[in-house]
Amino acid sequence: MNQDITQKTYKKLCFEVSYSDLSFCVIDLISNKIITYKSYSINKNNVLEEELWKIFVENPILDDKYDDVVVLHNSNLNTLVPSSLFDPNYLGSYLQYNSKVFETDYFAFDYLDTYDLNNVFIPYTNINNYLLDHYDTFDYKNCNSIFVKKALDFSKNKDTKQVWVHFQHDRFEITVTKNTNLLLFNTFTYNSLEDFIYFLLFTYEQLQLNPETIPVQFLGAISEESDAFKIAYKYIRNCSLLDVSHLKFVLDVPESDLLKHFILFHS
16 A cells, blocks of 8 residues: 555554454554454344444544554465465365355455465455445455464474464364475364364374374463363373463563464464
């Protein structure tokens, strides 16, 4: 977005949206600090546009001017495709093997340029349309593009395999890396802790990862006191939360929120 320097606000607005939740943060582009951030649950029984309208009414800051607006679609309707196998004319065909795809669906993709990967996904078009009434322009991405890219970034010069889990209240994403190579990305929905640990150990088994030696790092809605972390620690020797301590002073946010909103804050 080309702007006259006198019109720049040096602020960036980031949303993370799904049909059940909305979070947003405002970032100061000079100091990189988080000015404010909030999260809301969305009542699935109500009209989505009405739920979004209430959030906008409650937060006048959302009507401010911003140099950049980014919308992250928190959805598991995505799949990763190497550029060597990718054709943007056939986006729907990549998704049909792991998602129910309809002729009316709209498809998009994020290009992870450093790693020559494409994340094909189905965006929430009604959420995009609602936000277009508020902002002249914005970029939108799939949350898993950021999760996978950060996992690959962190794996640089690490010759051992590493497991990364983005934990959410009804599903989790799992990425396995080895020195900037993506070995696996998958997403699992779960209804119980038993489901969660089954899928996690199943992934270890399928990739022949030794739970005694291959570490798993968690981010998202999880803490060392949570039951999910405790059950993982019972079966996998090297369990830890992603180390975000270095970001605490940069972003001026508590560590628990840095983990929970890691993807939002890195959009």
